[in-house]
Amino acid sequence: xSTDTNPTLADKLATAIADGILNGRxxxxxxxxxxxxxxxxxxxxxxxxxALRQLAMSGxxxxxxxxxxxxxxATPEEIESLFVAMAEMEATCARLAAMSMTPVERRRLQARHxxxxxxxxxxxxxxxxxxxxxxHSAIYAGAHNAPLAEYxxxxxxxxxxxxxxxxxxDGRLLRSNQEHDAVVRAIVSGDAAGAHAAMxxxxxLVEDAFEAFAAINAA
Amino acid sequence: xSTDTNPTLADKLATAIADGILNGRxxxxxxxxxxxxxxxxxxxxxxxxxALRQLAMSGxxxxxxxxxxxxxxATPEEIESLFVAMAEMEATCARLAAMSMTPVERRRLQARHxxxxxxxxxxxxxxxxxxxxxxHSAIYAGAHNAPLAEYxxxxxxxxxxxxxxxxxxDGRLLRSNQEHDAVVRAIVSGDAAGAHAAMxxxxxLVEDAFEAFAAINAA
DNA sequence: TGAGATGAAATTGCATACAATTAAGGCGGG
DNA sequence: CCCGCCTTAATTGTATGCAATTTCATCTCA
Numbered sequence: 001x002s003t004d005t006n007p008t009l010a011d012k013l014a015t016a017i018a019d020g021i022l023n024g025r026x027x028x029x030x031x032x033x034x035x036x037x038x039x040x041x042x043x044x045x046x047x048x049x050x051a052l053r054q055l056a057m058s059g060x061x062x063x064x065x066x067x068x069x070x071x072x073x074a075t076p077e078e079i080e081s082l083f084v085a086m087a088e089m090e091a092t093c094a095r096l097a098a099m100s101m102t103p104v105e106r107r108r109l110q111a112r113h114x115x116x117x118x119x120x121x122x123x124x125x126x127x128x129x130x131x132x133x134x135x136h137s138a139i140y141a142g143a144h145n146a147p148l149a150e151y152x153x154x155x156x157x158x159x160x161x162x163x164x165x166x167x168x169x170d171g172r173l174l175r176s177n178q179e180h181d182a183v184v185r186a187i188v189s190g191d192a193a194g195a196h197a198a199m200x201x202x203x204x205l206v207e208d209a210f211e212a213f214a215a216i217n218a219a
Numbered sequence: 220x221s222t223d224t225n226p227t228l229a230d231k232l233a234t235a236i237a238d239g240i241l242n243g244r245x246x247x248x249x250x251x252x253x254x255x256x257x258x259x260x261x262x263x264x265x266x267x268x269x270a271l272r273q274l275a276m277s278g279x280x281x282x283x284x285x286x287x288x289x290x291x292x293a294t295p296e297e298i299e300s301l302f303v304a305m306a307e308m309e310a311t312c313a314r315l316a317a318m319s320m321t322p323v324e325r326r327r328l329q330a331r332h333x334x335x336x337x338x339x340x341x342x343x344x345x346x347x348x349x350x351x352x353x354x355h356s357a358i359y360a361g362a363h364n365a366p367l368a369e370y371x372x373x374x375x376x377x378x379x380x381x382x383x384x385x386x387x388x389d390g391r392l393l394r395s396n397q398e399h400d401a402v403v404r405a406i407v408s409g410d411a412a413g414a415h416a417a418m419x420x421x422x423x424l425v426e427d428a429f430e431a432f433a434a435i436n437a438a
Numbered sequence: 439t440g441a442g443a444t445g446a447a448a449t450t451g452c453a454t455a456c457a458a459t460t461a462a463g464g465c466g467g468g
Numbered sequence: 469c470c471c472g473c474c475t476t477a478a479t480t481g482t483a484t485g486c487a488a489t490t491t492c493a494t495c496t497c498a
Contacts (some may be wrong), residue, residue: 044453057276085366147304
């Protein structure tokens with residue numbers, strides 16, 4: 001009766017390591033020592049290796065035969081590619097969502113968006129960031145296409161380490177919310193092309209914010 | 220000096236099993252027994268398990284904890300989703316290619332397309348099929364975006380088992396070539412929106428051909 | 439006859455052991 | 469003082485062994 005939820009150690013390790021990468025505890029370039037990870041989690045190397053292979057396929061880590069694994073460290077050009085890819089995937093999902101979301105999904109998306117207005121006005125960066133992930137995930141789901149949604153989500157995870165502090169750039173919250181408004185209006189009204197354009201615009205601006213932030217950090 | 224080409228056993232197994240799936244020797248739903256695969260390739264279960272985990276992340280196989288792995292067997296709805304996703308990814312790549320291909324790449328794409336006309340006219344299904352993969356791969360590459368190209372290629376692999384005989388449908392070769400013509404013209408002329416539309420059109424028709432073929436087989 | 443229990447066999451998950459490659463440190467020569 | 473080689477430690481790749489779960493055939497009983 002209950003859903004069979006028996007993840008293997010390798011599965012749990014994969015999510016644990018991925019979490020470490022996403023929340024910044026494992027920064028890009030960090031070496032992933034098999035015995036270290038094994039001891040740290042109280043398991044043997046076997047499930048660790050399986051987890052690493054899984055993460056390597058997702059692009060979160062890089063494995064070189066006999067040279068070990070590291071958290072993926074992208075060059076600026078590769079980061080740019082990741083952002084472009086994410087923008088395209090999100091825009092595609094937005095377009096499909098505009099075409100195939102159910103009325104209920106459209107209303108919920110609208111409600112979610114409106115709730116975020118308050119967070120943006122209050123300047124609650126933490127809560128807005130969480131809500132933002134949920135907002136974009138709702139659009140992925142609204143595309144009603146599992147493979148595309150999975151790729152979009154995966155790209156979002158991959159760019160995560162490089163956009164950690166994006167919302168701290170001055171005024172990003174309100175601006176993000178305004179851009180969401182255009183996206184939501186297009187999706188709710190069934191304007192496929194408009195949804196695509198608005199989402200590309202939105203994510204591209206996120207990338208700009210990242211670049212501004214990176215420039216500040218480099219200085 | 221020589222490039223370091225030392226794939227591990229797990230890597231070689233992953234490609235070997237993937238080949239088996241792609242060329243139809245391992246049909247969807249086929250059980251992937253660890254000891255069987257190990258004996259068959261003369262290795263132990265350890266690298267086999269790592270290869271399976273790698274393939275599971277690519278979507279080519281399904282693994283359920285403690286229940287073993289099978290070649291992914293998609294429902295008709297899931298196959299539909301895969302085709303839609305592939306159409307979107309290819310269209311996105313075509314649009315980016317129209318915007319960012321170099322003059323040399325455009326000329327090569329045109330030349331490749333023209334060479335395929337002869338194959339279509341001659342009815343050489345085998346050669347056309349191979350050239351077709353290369354044609355689409357050239358467009359992925361022309362997008363100048365590694366993540367998108369990788370996803371597009373991966374989707375192409377995943378739908379492979381369900382479209383094996385598409386070109387045998389009567390007249391598909393010539394028609395495919397005509398559709399390619401629209402795609403190539405748009406890309407070469409830098410018409411981004413046109414390239415997107417033409418590619419969606421093309422891949423959607425491929426899906427129609429698949430469905431026609433499936434209907435024939437079901438009868 | 440068929441549904442459910444029961445046992446053995448098969449299969450997966452994980453740990454340990456060993457082999458092979460790579461990285462690190464010291465040594466001598468220039 | 470720096471560069472290269474050699475030795476040794478550290479790390480990865482693979483094999484094997486054992487425990488646990490699943491599967492399947494058989495048996496029992498309604």
